[in-house]
Amino acid sequence: MNDGEFVKEIAAKDEAFSQWYIDVVKKADLADYTMVKGCMVIKPYGYALWENMQQCLDQKIKATGHKNAYFPLFIPESLLKKEAEHVEGFAPEVAWVTHGGDQKLEERLAVRPTSEAIIGSLYSKWVHSWRDLPILINQWANIVRWEKVTRPFLRTTEFLWQEGHTAHKNQEEAEEETLKILAVYKEYIERDLAIPVLAGKKSSNEKFAGAMHTYTLEALMGDGKILQAGTSHNLGQNFAKAFDIRFLDENQEEQYAWTTSWGTSTRLVGGIIMVHGDERGLKLPPKVAPVQVVIVPILFDKTKQEVLKKAQELKTRLSEKFRVELDDRDAYTPGWKFNEWEMKGVPIRLEIGPRDLAQQQVVAVRRDKGNKITVMENELISTVEKWMGDIQNNLYMQARTRLEENIRFADHYEQFKEIIEEKRGFVKAYWCGCEECENQIKKETKATIRCLAMENNKEKGKCIYCGKESMSPVYFGRAY
């Protein structure tokens, strides 16, 4: 196989986006299929990316006063059934444990599809007085939902996530928490993952099963479809009533607590691939890239030792500030290595050969630009440092521009359908608020309400479907 074929093995992004996605997941060595239906293995490169993502978000979650804990994987069936809407939403997706060893269990156990029920049962035990509130807990955990159609990272039977669960003494605090977390998520997704998002409330149809209301962040993918990137739910008193979370308030009166929950998952790895990737593979934001700088030495027999020595020296120096890999494999040509590291989305590649050595320079290539630039050795660290910021910013700005170009307003249904079919992206349109219109639009166009517009809008409009007067513009799109 010659050097170029490494890249040719992936499908063309513009022509076959879904296949391109799968190809990149495999070729960049992020994940693999397993013999367990719908379950993937996250391979070391993909997991290192996830670990960096976790670290970015975990810091933000802790900085806002939340603490991590760990709750059981299993939820007894009777407990899951306590909140009616909740069980209705999740029951079809639950994996059930029925036997422990040879013994049939007295009660089936759900493998957690989300943890409101089990956590609610414990908060009920822990909360007695207003002094016990708020409870601000997050958990990193695996989740199982029996999915019919799966795709690596985007929808898998088992996935990894974090789920926050908080309890408060009144409605205002719960709402404040729900919005605070939405802001934390927005900062994480936009600044660390370089993915711009639209923020807004979900329609009742699309909200979390059992929630009072749900806020969401919605991101535009490379094929014009929309990915739900994170959600934050104000659960009102629904779960407190179902799971009996009561406390004595300052006036010694008994109250039900107000709870929230919120989550983001490994599906955001899919988001990173689909927002930033190109025809040569992954393109990773520096903040979360497992390898930020790769050094590829250009080796000839005569000068091999000196060049390797210098490459090693550069690696040591750069490693003080960055995540660096030296690719000194003998079995591959430099060209092959260039392709492979581009496929893996490494932000900066440094090449060093005998001529560079002589002139105390290296050749540097940014993954987001592609052109070769000569950098003097004594300016290398400051250049790499500057580029880290530039690349992070550039990836975000490119995606931001694409997002803005792909929000289109429609004021009649034919136009709406045409945009959804031909251009995709977000369609902003008025909606009367009734579920029937929402369902009909979904049936006819596969577009769903991704979120209600958050910005103040004093102009009235007409529902894109039924024509009734409306104060509520919303964003539609075809979702993952």
Added chain:
Amino acid sequence: MNDGEFVKEIAAKDEAFSQWYIDVVKKADLADYTMVKGCMVIKPYGYALWENMQQCLDQKIKATGHKNAYFPLFIPESLLKKEAEHVEGFAPEVAWVTHGGDQKLEERLAVRPTSEAIIGSLYSKWVHSWRDLPILINQWANIVRWEKVTRPFLRTTEFLWQEGHTAHKNQEEAEEETLKILAVYKEYIERDLAIPVLAGKKSSNEKFAGAMHTYTLEALMGDGKILQAGTSHNLGQNFAKAFDIRFLDENQEEQYAWTTSWGTSTRLVGGIIMVHGDERGLKLPPKVAPVQVVIVPILFDKTKQEVLKKAQELKTRLSEKFRVELDDRDAYTPGWKFNEWEMKGVPIRLEIGPRDLAQQQVVAVRRDKGNKITVMENELISTVEKWMGDIQNNLYMQARTRLEENIRFADHYEQFKEIIEEKRGFVKAYWCGCEECENQIKKETKATIRCLAMENNKEKGKCIYCGKESMSPVYFGRAY
């Protein structure tokens, strides 16, 4: 309740060790029971301890060239059955998923009791040539084993652990890996957790189901019983043959790979409690303590603001180097707080009141010593820094001395039984190597072979049970 009662609520360590253990787990707020049989919730303070432990070990695992990945939670029954000894060992403890939503599954899925089977099936896919070896992967995951008798951290139906799984091209490399990891574990457990261990091979009876042989680290607990602290298994070619992990070697000949696996878990939290704890509660090694320094201001109405301001200032300064908590709660007396933070095992407590403020000093108390020492403010950071090392070392040395005092040699069975019954700890004795003696000893004394002695021993002895000649001294003990 007065200040002292906080501590009185826990059982006396010397009289009722098991109850003392449970009391400390609850009072120090490490974990709580749940309505799911045998499953606990790890509360924020316990989870912060676990996160610090993870970080210590994860660094060491990565520094030795291993990478993290994530494999599926579920293992199809047919796959688990491929290694006969393995399934025999684990089948009685497996939780089985039989339904996804309303649908009965075609094949039952085991919730992983350990991951050799699922990982083996993937290594079979990934390994083709000797160039693909070694594979050095670790995973942090939850594990489920259907246990009849459970105790928080020590034995729970679900627990958290890391499990390493490696594949090598020959026996020597696999054995080298097995021992390398044993050394990594020993360093982690002794240096970070301050728990001294005995290292050695397991007898066939006690080895991992399906392994060629198992190395183990065994630690003495406060009640004289022994805790298995970590194990490293050389799996030989057993699993490679069962899961078909084959490769072409340098001579183009097909070979089965040689694999290893190794693990440590949240049970080590139990080890920390039982090795270091005392009648006042937990005593945490500084390296893993969630809070290394707690500041308790002594507040009087007149001087409250100044003292709080100084306490906050100290917190800010100390936080640059240490994990610090300022306990400025109004509802509790200083005495109550002292007891609570002692219960939680915080290594250093600082007290600051108006007199200290005037004299630019603080009162400092080491959890491992208890006496009050006055420290000048300008020497505070250097004192705390020095104490961190001293406390870590002191906890280790105290445990080391206790371990050494509790290894006793027995050369006849009556003496052996007396030691096991009255003094517990480790009993070093000769053993002929036959399973029958091992089983009889276990039946009659509840003592098992914790490990074979690793040190060279050229003196012969006689089997403590049957009297046959033996070259193999071993360590017996009653285990958790």
